Amino acid sequence: MLQSYFDTDNNGHKHKSFELPGAKPHYNPDRPGQVEHIFLDLNLDISNQSYNGTCTIQLKPVRNGIDRLTLDAVSLNIHSVQVDATSTTYDYDGQQLQVHLAEPTQTGQSIKIAIAYSVAKPQRGIYFIAPDKHYPKKPVQVWTQGEDEDSRFWFPCFDYPGQLATSEIRVRVPKPYIAISNGRLIHTEENGDDKIFHWLQEQVHPSYLMTLAVGDFAEIQDEWNGKPVTYYVEKGREEDARRSMGKTPRMVEFFSQQYGYPYAFPKYAQVCVDDFIFGGMENTSTTLLTDRCLLDERAAIDNRLTESLVAHELAHQWFGDLVVIKHWSHAWIKEGMASYSEVMWTEQEYGVEDAAYYRLLEARNYLAEDSSRYRRPIVTHVYREAIELYDRHLYEKGSCVYHMIRAELGEELFWRAIQTFVQDNAHNTVETVDLLRAIEKVTGRNLLFLFDQYVYRGGHPEFKVAYTWDGDSKLAKVTVNQTQNDLFDLKIPIAFGYAQGDVGAHSYAPLQKTFTVRVNEKEQSFYFPLAEKPQFISFDASNNYLKTVSLEYSIPELKAQLQFDPDSISRIYAAEALGKKGGLEALNALAEALKSDRFWGVKVEVAKQLAQIKLDQAFEALVVGLNDEHPLVRRAVVEALGNIKTYASYKALKPIVEDGDRSYYVEAAAARAIGSIAAAKLEEKPKEEKVLKLLRSILENKAGWNEVVRSGAIAGLSQMKTSAEALDLILEYTRLGVPQALRLAAIRALGAISTGQSAANLDRILERLTELSHESFFLTQVSVVTALGQMETPKAIAILQTLATQSLDGRVQRIAEEAVSKVQSSAGSDQAVKQLRDEIDQLKKQNQTLMSRLESLEAKAAN
Numbered sequence: 001m002l003q004s005y006f007d008t009d010n011n012g013h014k015h016k017s018f019e020l021p022g023a024k025p026h027y028n029p030d031r032p033g034q035v036e037h038i039f040l041d042l043n044l045d046i047s048n049q050s051y052n053g054t055c056t057i058q059l060k061p062v063r064n065g066i067d068r069l070t071l072d073a074v075s076l077n078i079h080s081v082q083v084d085a086t087s088t089t090y091d092y093d094g095q096q097l098q099v100h101l102a103e104p105t106q107t108g109q110s111i112k113i114a115i116a117y118s119v120a121k122p123q124r125g126i127y128f129i130a131p132d133k134h135y136p137k138k139p140v141q142v143w144t145q146g147e148d149e150d151s152r153f154w155f156p157c158f159d160y161p162g163q164l165a166t167s168e169i170r171v172r173v174p175k176p177y178i179a180i181s182n183g184r185l186i187h188t189e190e191n192g193d194d195k196i197f198h199w200l201q202e203q204v205h206p207s208y209l210m211t212l213a214v215g216d217f218a219e220i221q222d223e224w225n226g227k228p229v230t231y232y233v234e235k236g237r238e239e240d241a242r243r244s245m246g247k248t249p250r251m252v253e254f255f256s257q258q259y260g261y262p263y264a265f266p267k268y269a270q271v272c273v274d275d276f277i278f279g280g281m282e283n284t285s286t287t288l289l290t291d292r293c294l295l296d297e298r299a300a301i302d303n304r305l306t307e308s309l310v311a312h313e314l315a316h317q318w319f320g321d322l323v324v325i326k327h328w329s330h331a332w333i334k335e336g337m338a339s340y341s342e343v344m345w346t347e348q349e350y351g352v353e354d355a356a357y358y359r360l361l362e363a364r365n366y367l368a369e370d371s372s373r374y375r376r377p378i379v380t381h382v383y384r385e386a387i388e389l390y391d392r393h394l395y396e397k398g399s400c401v402y403h404m405i406r407a408e409l410g411e412e413l414f415w416r417a418i419q420t421f422v423q424d425n426a427h428n429t430v431e432t433v434d435l436l437r438a439i440e441k442v443t444g445r446n447l448l449f450l451f452d453q454y455v456y457r458g459g460h461p462e463f464k465v466a467y468t469w470d471g472d473s474k475l476a477k478v479t480v481n482q483t484q485n486d487l488f489d490l491k492i493p494i495a496f497g498y499a500q501g502d503v504g505a506h507s508y509a510p511l512q513k514t515f516t517v518r519v520n521e522k523e524q525s526f527y528f529p530l531a532e533k534p535q536f537i538s539f540d541a542s543n544n545y546l547k548t549v550s551l552e553y554s555i556p557e558l559k560a561q562l563q564f565d566p567d568s569i570s571r572i573y574a575a576e577a578l579g580k581k582g583g584l585e586a587l588n589a590l591a592e593a594l595k596s597d598r599f600w601g602v603k604v605e606v607a608k609q610l611a612q613i614k615l616d617q618a619f620e621a622l623v624v625g626l627n628d629e630h631p632l633v634r635r636a637v638v639e640a641l642g643n644i645k646t647y648a649s650y651k652a653l654k655p656i657v658e659d660g661d662r663s664y665y666v667e668a669a670a671a672r673a674i675g676s677i678a679a680a681k682l683e684e685k686p687k688e689e690k691v692l693k694l695l696r697s698i699l700e701n702k703a704g705w706n707e708v709v710r711s712g713a714i715a716g717l718s719q720m721k722t723s724a725e726a727l728d729l730i731l732e733y734t735r736l737g738v739p740q741a742l743r744l745a746a747i748r749a750l751g752a753i754s755t756g757q758s759a760a761n762l763d764r765i766l767e768r769l770t771e772l773s774h775e776s777f778f779l780t781q782v783s784v785v786t787a788l789g790q791m792e793t794p795k796a797i798a799i800l801q802t803l804a805t806q807s808l809d810g811r812v813q814r815i816a817e818e819a820v821s822k823v824q825s826s827a828g829s830d831q832a833v834k835q836l837r838d839e840i841d842q843l844k845k846q847n848q849t850l851m852s853r854l855e856s857l858e859a860k861a862a863n
Contacts, residue, residue, distance in 0.1 A: 126144045747772060
């Protein structure tokens with residue numbers, strides 16, 4: 001499962017506790033027996049958003065004498081229960097169904113429990129999508145979502161991942177709708193105005209991976225090794241389907257080879273559904289995806305999120321569906337590998353540098369959560385609801401752990417270990433220790449030291465690295481400090497580099513001499529004899545370890561590393577260090593890299609660092625990048641120009657807003673940036689009414705794919721925090737009937753714009769957010785919480801507390817509680833504090849002007 005296709009920021013305080021009040025240890029329940037088969041026979045009444053039918057569970061008891069069975073069943077209408085075709089008594093409290101057995105169980109003798117039930121207007125587990133007066137073009141669809149423990153909301157079951165069974169779904173739906181489920185379609189039958197679809201899943205899987213999707217879909221056929229690979233989308237979007245999912249057969253081949261196990265199921269279907277609450281869900285052989293992942297031709301220019309999403313969910317067919325976690329606390333095994341499979345596919349399709357940069361972005365996502373939200377072990381069984389575990393520790397940190405295992409073992413042994421793990425545990429359940437055992441079985445290596453540091457406890461190493469050269473002794477000294485509390489014990493490669501070849505033409509082939517040192521103390525100094533002074537130093541050469549690193553080198557070494565280091569991530573670290581150094585020499589080095597570095601990812605990072613250097617010359621360095629051929633570089637440059645907030649940057653970005661860009665995202669970034677510049681306190685600045693007119697024009701004329709461009713305009717308006725007219729525009733787009741993606745962006749924007757509004761307008765925002773908080777749609781609730789969490793008034797707390805206690809979704813409850821803490825912290829930002837901030841900003845701006853002149857004079861004097 002991928003949590004979100006479009007992420008929102010995490011908020012909170014450094015290293016707050018993951019365990020909120022009410023958290024407790026969770027274990028799988030005692031197992032009364034082995035579920036052998038689940039058969040759902042259902043009749044859907046789509047127009048009334050209800051259904052009825054029978055759930056039949058075949059159970060093989062593991063011990064004698066059991067006289068009652070407890071099943072998970074939430075908010076179902078139970079009509080009758082039979083055991084082996086004989087009616088029996090039961091107790092039902094709306095949460096669990098206790099079935100009384102007339103005859104106690106006998107080992108080896110299977111029993112069949114048949115539960116007749118119905119559901120009307122369900123809130124979770126199964127979702128009915130239909131047009132209404134606000135959204136008359138919305139398709140009619142029905143789809144399910146089981147992970148983590150929501151299958152119990154749509155059928156009675158033993159709802160935990162350690163219980164595996166074959167399954168079967170027979171469902172009656174009105175024509176012309178089709179029904180897609182797990183496994184293979186064994187029978188279809190027409191019955192008047194209805195059609196019956198009968199699906200059979202012959203390989204065992206847990207209840208949370210059972211699925212049903214119903215709609216009037218277009219069906220696009222593909223295949224891999226004779227097995228159907230099918231894409232289901234809303235009619236009219238067939239080309240988008242092929243553009244978005246057409247690489248799936250090649251991915252199936254790639255993962256079959258990498259994991260050492262051919263795709264195990266009879267077909268692979270991907271169904272794109274409306275209003276999906278996640279990015280995707282890897283139901284066995286039938287993945288559900290958000291329809292927002294479907295790309296039009298222009299969106300495909302610079303959107304690899306869809307390709308990564310498709311790879312992620314497909315990888316789960318091995319890690320999660322073929323090899324199943326025994327308990328939620330070990331979900332990193334599947335989610336970490338699915339996330340790492342995004343890296344693997346990026347490497348396969350786009351090359352090593354793109355994959356390394358992808359890993360860096362994954363690491364940063366985890367690091368942001370660790371620093372701003374909470375720190376936790378990857379493996380923990382203490383929580384309130386299992387869904388809380390589905391965070392950046394599980395996904396991105398888990399991915400980084402897999403890469404560290406790969407680096408530790410080497411290419412051949414890593415893949416042999418992964419393949420053995422899959423082969424030994426196919427169609428079975430696993431825990432983290434099973435991965436360690438597979439590694440030791442194949443390689444003889446005991447990697448518990450790595451797991452103890454990165455999996456079973458929270459955190460990561462935080463390094464400060466300094467370097468000096470002793471020319472008399474020809475010794476390089478590297479001093480490494482670990483600044484975090486819990487020390488790590490790692491073997492780190494340090495490389496010393498020398499440029500070779502035609503440096504001016506950038507056709508050099510750097511020579512590196514590498515040493516490996518054990519870093520295990522608070523502060524250590526290492527000495528390396530070298531024939532001559534190195535030009536640059538790479539700490540953790542190849543950058544395989546998850547870490548933060550601050551390079552405390554002099555500018556010449558950093559410039560050389562940015563120019564010559566063959567590893568793109570090392571060049572990025574050098575760019576970050578130069579950005580912190582500041583000054584004209586550092587700026588010029590970054591400006592050259594923006595023009596000439598061979599990898600687009602380095603250019604993206606260089607643009608960010610140029611915006612951090614508070615010199616007027618940063619504008620001239622950045623504006624060149626507006627013509628870069630790579631849209632992600634142009635986007636980064638646009639964002640950087642927005643961050644330096646000058647009238648010159650506004651004039652450079654205004655044509656993009658007016659005339660557009662080949663990339664939706666570049667255009668959206670420019671819209672946001674001009675709003676930010678208009679809101680800045682500048683001596684010379686664009687007139688607010690002109691910027692408002694531009695942004696209003698975008699909202700009126702630039703509707704399009706996933707509302708990316710218009711959402712950029714909303715984000716631009718949200719920066720104009722003192723503008724009542726900007727607020728009026730945003731409020732207008734929070735109403736029902738506005739396309740969902742744009743509406744959600746507008747709801748979130750209410751939080752950003754609130755911090756500069758008048759008291760009366762603040763009350764309008766709170767009133768609107770209160771109204772919106774009553775909507776039950778998950779994404780609306782998340783957007784409301786995001787908005788409230790950005791506010792600086794105690795009045796936001798009451799709304800958040802209501803959501804924290806009344807929302808049916810554990811994720812909303814948690815982020816609402818976290819937002820309460822953030823608002824309580826920021827509510828002290830009264831007017832006096834804001835005035836002080838403004839005065840400091842003005843002093844910084846004056847200082848920037850003086851420093852820019854001084855740097856220019858010194859540069860001229862040097863020449």
